[in-house]
Amino acid sequence: MEVTVDGASPPRQSGYAPRNALNADQLKRGIAERSLxxxxxxxxxxxxxxxxxxHLVGNFEPARRITTxxxxxxxxxxxPPAWVERHLHDAGKASQQTLAPLVWVDPQQAPLLAEEALLVEFLTSRQGTALADKLERINCPQALALWQKEHAQMAARVEQGxxxxxxxxxxxxxxxxxxxxHELxxxxxxxRAEMAFESYVMRHCLGQFADRRALTGGYGERYAEAVEQQRMRVFSFRDAQGQPHITISLIVQADGTLTVEQVKGKQNRPPVERYYQDLLQCLNALHTDQQTPADCIAIGIVRTEAGWLRIEDVSDPTAQTRLVARYPQLYERLDAPSAMVEWLVAGRQPQQFLQVAPQAVSVKYAIRHIFSKRIERQASEPLCLTEGVPWPDMAPATAEEIQTWQARAR
Incomplete structure (x- = not known):
């Protein structure tokens, strides 16, 4: 479906930029399913x-530019559908250079889901306020700006109490x-008072209530109602002195299973690395489902069938393959990726090999065009003849014969 968002404002400003989304239907369907x-x-x-x-169609980055x-x-x-060919044909004409660009946005990427989550938090906090009936007048860039402003104000107010x-x-x-x-x-x-304490120490919005005396309204109201109605469970990871260091929230699904929603350190930053080992113990004790939130991926912790693990500790080939199939960006974090994982990356995102070259010789040869430029060898070296892939069975005489043939061809 061809969708163009009108407007001349660039991303992150006051409106929506003009772009066409190749997967517009998929983006809208994903929003609807997650909301439901x-x-x-x-x-x-x-x-x-x-x-x-x-916002996703017009402004969101990263977006993949489609030109062919x-x-x-x-x-x-x-x-692709017929309209794509027409669009690309028109875009190639000199007189049509102002045509809105065509892009594809990954509908499951972590930044997209994280941005949607904070917008849901912003919108839900408006329920029951004078602004509730005016939401449609606030566009996405304005909502994001308001969220950032309010969280900055919250941080300032928290210092006073x-x-x-x-x-x-x-x-x-x-x-x-x-x-x-601890579980709240x-x-x-x-x-609600304990949620307010957690927020005071952690500098986040879990217990930030609009009315700090009555502990009602604002961002805290949304979380408090969810916990009180047992739709959410909140855990606080604390030291021996009772000081919080990590806040963990779980969503209680309709069938009773638990999904990790957020794992936040202070000021909504990633938890400090020295807590990771104990954090893994805690997550494994909660018996969650197979979902891994963006917060955990960011610090290199993932849910596997064997439980929660550091990415570097995922060594089982089947577990590695499932992990990279779901989160391709994690390939670079694996200590010893299997050949199957490397073939998976080669087929889906071979550009990742520019950062971490594959180990399997067959994969190296298959994607030699990706990393051959990085190999600097003298023309007389036999490895140059095979574009960086070692061929132990090639005799020196054979290599010399090929080099002579190449020289004559030039």
Whole structure:
């Protein structure tokens, strides 16, 4: 489906840039499915399908620029529809240079899902306020700017206050050598106060209520209601002195399974690396499903069938293949990728080999055009004849014969 977003503003400004999305239907379908799975309010879902969708088409980066039919077919995994050929033909004319560009946006990339999550947080916090009926007047760039402004203001306000921790609102779930994993009890009368304490120390919006005395409204209201209604479970990873260092939120699915939603360090930053080993113990104790959120991928922790592991520790070939098939960017983090994984990367994103060259000789030869430029050898070396792929059975006499033939050909 050909969709053009009108407007002249560049991305991240006040409007939507003019672009055509090759996979517009896929982007919209993904938004609708995720919104339905979350149980978003109708006005939130409507806003996402309008403004967030237009933002993805017009502004979102990274977006892959499509300039040929071959590129379009590769991105779609099938022959492109007729309108694509017409668009590319028109774009190639000198008189049509102002035609909106054609792009393909990866619908499952972590930055896209993370941006959608913060927008849902922003929109949900408006429910029950005077702004609730005016959401459609706020476009996506404006909403993102408001979210950033409000979080900056929250950080400033948090410096001016203090909220005492309430141990009665906590339930110990796991004790490691140096840390304790607490769950915030949904039935506790002090739940919201403990959420406010967690936010004060961690500098994030979990317990940031619009009314700090009544502990109601704002971003905190959304999280508090979700915990109270047992649609979400919140855990606090704390040291022996009771100071939080990581906040973990899980979504409770309709069938009771648990999906890790967020794993945040202080100020919404990734957790500090020295906590990773204990964090893995905690995640494995929660018996979550197979989903890995962007927060965990960013710090190199993934969910496998064997449990939560550091990416570098995933050594089983089958587990590696499943991991890279789902998260191609993780190939570079594997210590010893299997040949199957390298063939998978070669078929889908061979450009990754510019960062980490494959180990399998057969894969090296298959994608020799990718990394042959990086091999600098003298013309007299036999390896140069095979474009960097070693051929141990090639005798020196054979190499000399080929070199002589090449010289005559030139």
């Amino acid at each position: 799975a979350r149980g978003d309010a109708p006005e939130v879902s409507k806003w996402l399908l309008n403004h967030f969708y237009r 039919r071959v590129e379009a077919a590769e991105a779609l995994g099938s022959e 203090w909220c005492q921790s309430h141990p009665e609102a906590l339930l110990v779930r796991l004790t490691t050598a140096e840390h304790v994993l 009890r949904p039935e506790s009368d002090c739940l």
